[in-house]
Structure formats: structure tokens, C-alpha cells
Amino acid sequence: MSFSNAPACDPVTVTYFPNAGPLQGATQVFMHLGYNDWQQVIPTQQMSSVTANQWQITVQPPEGAWQIDMVFHDGAGTWDNNSGQDWHFALNECQPPPVPPGVTITGPAADLVVTYDVSNYTLRGTVSDDISGYLRWTNQLTGDDGIASAVNPWVIYQVPLGVGTNLITVMGSNAASTVFTDAWDDASQTVYADGWQTNDNGGTGLGDWTFYTSTNDGDRNGRFIGSNDTIDIGTPAWGLYANQGNLSEAKRWLAQSLDTGATFHVEIDNGYIDSGGSIGIALQNQAGETLWEFYFTGGEQYYTITGGATDIGWTPGGLEIEVMLDTPTTYVSRIRPLGGAIRTNRGDLVSHSDMTVRLFRAWNYTAGSGSDYDFFFNNLRITHNEPSAGGTTSDTVRITRQDGSQDSNGDGISDYWSVRYGYDPHGPDISANDDDGDGFSNLQEYIADTHPKDSAAAFTNRVEIVGFSGDVLELRLQGPTTNSRIYELLVTTNLVEQDWQPDGSASPGDDGGGPLILTATNIHSRGFYRARVSLP
Missing domain, CATH: 2.60.40.10 (Immunoglobulins)
Known part of the structure; x- marks a missing residue:
């Protein structure tokens, strides 16, 4: 193979020649790419065929990359890794620009x-x-x-x-700010030397431990103090196991409720999790109702947090978790996979009549059998910050943000109306479509401001007489009408020629979508009436 280096911050080109190696005759070749001795990995980069024995790809090294690493494969399990040595080439490192102050x-x-x-x-x-x-x-x-x-x-x-x-x-x-620790505990405290028992209480500022298991069968669920070298969050650590549809959970009372501005800290370390099982942690009120939680469900790709999914994929390497109450009903979390970048999430606590955090909960729900499926956690802390001068x-x-009156794709329909009914205002022309089959095009539905996907919401121009006195004729236009559109009567004396002329003043529709009374003031000895709707 050959590698063409380039000036710092420019793309580089890799050319691979299968020759008589493992990928000889491959119909497609992919590069498994890495940087800085595989510290960053970007798998399955498709290469382009130049000749039957030459494949090429150009990639853009990220800032801070001083070495490019690569092996090749055919996407079907056959690899060329340079006889186990991989390929490594020095790069002209692209330095990030200086960070402005502040x-x-x-x-x-x-x-x-x-x-x-x-x-x-x-x-x-x-x-x-x-x-x-x-x-x-x-x-x-x-x-x-x-x-x-x-x-x-x-x-x-x-x-x-x-x-x-x-x-x-x-x-x-x-x-500068000073961090004060209000409560703490970890599994190395002497109270846990003989095991992890109900009412144990190590550290300070926290209440007693309580436990629940769904069966008394110790092979199916339970707890223990773990100290094996596969635990990445410090040992000893608290451990939970559960399998065959069972649950093991531990709860810890807080000596005082978690105040606004206070931060709860914990580190977790999970193994494998069977499909449908889960492991996680939660903060709860005194009744045991969950206000906030972070967990992983077997079969999913990412961890879940209160309010939605995260972008943190499953990891057996441990996570550091901080949860701060920034108001009595909202939280900010900082979660860092060990060795990775911090992710910040902000959201609402789950709404309950009691929004006071009083309990910490950890659980293992049927993650699976064996030590590879255990769930560990450690290093509980509650802190608050007090800023110094600065x-x-x-x-x-x-x-x-534009007001929606624009027509981005030029189909005669405003962006606001398109977005309101689920259309892409930058997409294809939808004006001639009749998506509800009521005989009215989307452009006609837009002019009438009726629902383009509900055939029962079509505009009708028919009116009926509701009152006649002297020179005033009152007619009712049946709904739906709307105060975002203008309605007026049209009259003709000859249905053959149909010379429709406005009669009476125009009026906005009913703000509740109901019928509208229109008044005719130019009474004819013989007249035919209908209504018209238009944009303001």
C-alpha cells in the first residue's frame, strides 16, 4: 500500500494494493480507520476501485491527529492487518486555532x-x-x-x-468556586467489611440502606460487595445481580432532601444486559415515586435518561454521573463515560405531587446470569458550590425566525400553513394535491384554511336564509369558518351567465370554527347567493 501525506489540516490519500494478500480478488474493500495509535476509531470506510488491484480513499484527519492507523477488510469477515502489525503513518499535525478569551x-x-x-x-x-x-x-x-x-x-x-x-x-x-461535600459514602467503609446488610450506614449525611428482591432464591437475585479487577469505578463496590425475570434493588435515604443547586454524584459500572432486562439508578420522593433516572435496557443502543434517550452507547467501562437540581422541578446532568467526553442533559423531573428528592435507588432487573451481568455502583456524594469573587x-x-408568511418553494402556500399540516415548505409543490380526497386541492384548502387531510373539514360556499327585513337579507354560511380568512357574499341574477358580484361587506370568520352570518344589502327581485373565502 501507499500513503500520501499532506500539509497540516489537509486531506490525505491512502492507496491499497491487495496483491496476493487476503483481499486478493475482493469486489469491495473497506478501510478500518484510526488515529493516534487507535485512540479514535472510525470503522468501515468504503474505498473506491481504481483498478482490479488498486483501491483508494481520501480522508480528513481531525485536529490533533499526529498518526493515522489502518487495516482493511471486505465487509464479509476477511481482513488484511499487515500480518498483525497494522499500518501506521505519521501525519503533519493539524493544531486547533487558539481559543478566544471568555x-x-x-x-x-x-x-x-x-x-x-x-x-x-x-x-x-x-x-x-x-x-x-x-x-x-x-x-x-x-x-x-x-x-x-x-x-x-x-x-x-x-x-x-x-x-x-x-x-x-x-x-x-x-x-473560582469552592465545592462543599454535604454527604458521602463508598463501599470501602468498615461497616461493609462483613457484607452489605439492611440498615448499614457508612460515610456521613446519608440514611440507612434498604433492599428488595423479588424472590428469596439467592441464585436468582441478590447483592454483594464486589472487589474483582474488572470493576472500573474503584473497589470494593456495591453490586447487584438478577436473572430469570427477577429484580434486585437497593435504596438509600438521604438525611436531608436534595436542595436546589445541590449535586448528587455516583459512579456506575455495568456488564452485559439481556434483552428486556435493565440496570440503572434513580432519585425518588419519600413515597418511592421516581423523579429522575438513568438506565440501560438490554437490546437498546443507548442509555436512557429522564426526558429521553442519550447519545451514550452501552459501555462496560464505567460512567461518572452528576445530577444537579437547577430548579425544584428541573435538572442538569453531567455524565462522562470513563475515558470519554462529558455529556450534559437538561430536562424536567417527572411530575408528582411531592417533588422533593429523598431517596436514591439502584437496580438490576434480570440483566442475566453470571458475573459478566452484575451491576456495580460506588462513591456516593452530595455537594454544593459556593462561588468566590470574580x-x-x-x-x-x-x-x-421568519413569521411563516413566506412561500419558500413557490407553490402558493405559506410556510406556516405547510408546517402546521406536516408538509415540508422547502419540498415539492403540493398545491395540486388532494390528500383527503374531498375534491379540493391543497391550494384551495389553504385559501379556505381547512384541514387538507380531513375530508370532513372542506369549505362549502352554500348559504341559507335566516332572516329578511326590509332591505336587509341575512344568510348563514355553515362552518367551518375561521377568523384567519375573509368571507363575503356573491350574488347573480342569472345562473346561465353566472355574473357573480360581491354583495354586502366582507367579514372574518368565527374564531371557534363555527358558522357565520352574512348580510346582503343590495336586494334583487330575483337573486342567487353563495359565499366566497379569501386570504386577508
Whole structure:
């Protein structure tokens, strides 16, 4: 094979010649790619065939990569790993640009305008080394705010956008802070030297342990103090096991409720988990109702947290978990797979009448039989921060969200209406479609502001007389009508020529979708009436 190095920060080209090796005659070749002695791995990169014996690929090394690593395979189990040596080549290292001082928003790099269908935006940026702890963001237009970890680079996912100019500010602090530990315990305390028993209480600031197992059969569920060298979170550690449809759980009372601004810390280490089984931790109220939880379900790809899935894939290498109550009903979590990057999640606690955190829970639900399926946790702590003197730094960006009156794809239908009914305002022309089969095209449904996917919601132009007095004729237009559209009477004296003319004043529809009374003031000895709907 051959490798073509390039200047720092430029793509590099790899050319592979199977020759008489394991991949001779392969119809497709893939490169298994890595950087910095396999510290970062990017599998299954498809190569392009140049000749029958020559395959090529160009890749972009990431910042900080000083070595490229590679082996090759055919996607069907046959590999060429250079006789077990792999291939390694030095790179001209691409150094990241210097980080500006303070907090900087790099994505978007400048103020921008987005279309109506963009209802949230993910912000990205950098922080200098003197910024620590958490970043706080606010959106002046919507009143939303939140927290993210002050890591470099940082990401704030899906900031909600309102219609209009969203002035978004991201703030950090260079004030030093002191961490105070309010409670702690770990499995190395002497109280656990003879096992892990009901009412044991090590450390300080925490209550007694209580336990539950779904069967008395110790082969199917139970607890123990683990100390084997496969545990990555420090030993000894608390361990739970369960199989054959059984549950083992441990609960720990907090001596005091978890206050707003306080952080609960724990480290967990799971093994394999059978499909349908689960392991996890939770914070609960006094009644044992779960307010927050983090867990993995066998058969899934990612860990789950209260409010949705994470982007953390299953790992047997251990995780450090911090959960802070930033308000009495919301949380911010920082979760780091050991050796990996911190992920920050923010969300609402599960709503209950009692929102006070009083219990910690850990469980193993039928993860599986054998030591490879045990669940461990360790190093419980509750902390709070007290900031010292210092200042704050911030950056702002303006993201203007259009009001939806625009017609991005030029089909005559506004972006707002398209998004409202599940259409892509940037997609194909939908104006001629009749998606509910009621005889009205989507453009006609848009003009009438009726539901394009509900045949019972079609607009009818028929009216009926409800009153006649002197020179005033009142007619009822049956619903649905809407106050977002204008309705008026049309009259003709000849149904053959059908010269329809407006009669009376135009009026918005009923804000509840009901019928509308229209008044005719130009009474004819013989007249035929119908209604018309139009955009304002």
C-alpha cells in the first residue's frame, strides 16, 4: 500500500494494493480507520476501485491527529492487518486555532435568519481555560433559559426559537468556586467489611440502606460487595445481580432532601444486559415515586435518561454521573463515560405531587446470569458550590425566525400553513394535491384554511336564509369558518351567465370554527347567493 501525506489540516490519500494478500480478488474493500495509535476509531470506510488491484480513499484527519492507523477488510469477515502489525503513518499535525478569551459562540458564527419551520437551533462555541463549571444561556424573546457544561468546545442543543428576533446570550463565569461535600459514602467503609446488610450506614449525611428482591432464591437475585479487577469505578463496590425475570434493588435515604443547586454524584459500572432486562439508578420522593433516572435496557443502543434517550452507547467501562437540581422541578446532568467526553442533559423531573428528592435507588432487573451481568455502583456524594469573587463573560447572537408568511418553494402556500399540516415548505409543490380526497386541492384548502387531510373539514360556499327585513337579507354560511380568512357574499341574477358580484361587506370568520352570518344589502327581485373565502 501507499500513503500520501499532506500539509497540516489537509486531506490525505491512502492507496491499497491487495496483491496476493487476503483481499486478493475482493469486489469491495473497506478501510478500518484510526488515529493516534487507535485512540479514535472510525470503522468501515468504503474505498473506491481504481483498478482490479488498486483501491483508494481520501480522508480528513481531525485536529490533533499526529498518526493515522489502518487495516482493511471486505465487509464479509476477511481482513488484511499487515500480518498483525497494522499500518501506521505519521501525519503533519493539524493544531486547533487558539481559543478566544471568555465565552465565544462559533455556531452560528454571525447573526442569521431562519425560515419558519426552524423552531430550534443548536448552538456551538468555545470557552477559555479560566471559565469553569456551567454555562447559562437565555433567549430574551421566548424567556427560555438553560445550562450546559463549560467544556471546550461546548454544545447547547435545540435552543427554542420564537417568531421574530431571538437574542440569545451564553454566559460563563471566571469566578473560582469552592465545592462543599454535604454527604458521602463508598463501599470501602468498615461497616461493609462483613457484607452489605439492611440498615448499614457508612460515610456521613446519608440514611440507612434498604433492599428488595423479588424472590428469596439467592441464585436468582441478590447483592454483594464486589472487589474483582474488572470493576472500573474503584473497589470494593456495591453490586447487584438478577436473572430469570427477577429484580434486585437497593435504596438509600438521604438525611436531608436534595436542595436546589445541590449535586448528587455516583459512579456506575455495568456488564452485559439481556434483552428486556435493565440496570440503572434513580432519585425518588419519600413515597418511592421516581423523579429522575438513568438506565440501560438490554437490546437498546443507548442509555436512557429522564426526558429521553442519550447519545451514550452501552459501555462496560464505567460512567461518572452528576445530577444537579437547577430548579425544584428541573435538572442538569453531567455524565462522562470513563475515558470519554462529558455529556450534559437538561430536562424536567417527572411530575408528582411531592417533588422533593429523598431517596436514591439502584437496580438490576434480570440483566442475566453470571458475573459478566452484575451491576456495580460506588462513591456516593452530595455537594454544593459556593462561588468566590470574580466576573462573568458572555457572547450573544441574533437568530431571526421568519413569521411563516413566506412561500419558500413557490407553490402558493405559506410556510406556516405547510408546517402546521406536516408538509415540508422547502419540498415539492403540493398545491395540486388532494390528500383527503374531498375534491379540493391543497391550494384551495389553504385559501379556505381547512384541514387538507380531513375530508370532513372542506369549505362549502352554500348559504341559507335566516332572516329578511326590509332591505336587509341575512344568510348563514355553515362552518367551518375561521377568523384567519375573509368571507363575503356573491350574488347573480342569472345562473346561465353566472355574473357573480360581491354583495354586502366582507367579514372574518368565527374564531371557534363555527358558522357565520352574512348580510346582503343590495336586494334583487330575483337573486342567487353563495359565499366566497379569501386570504386577508
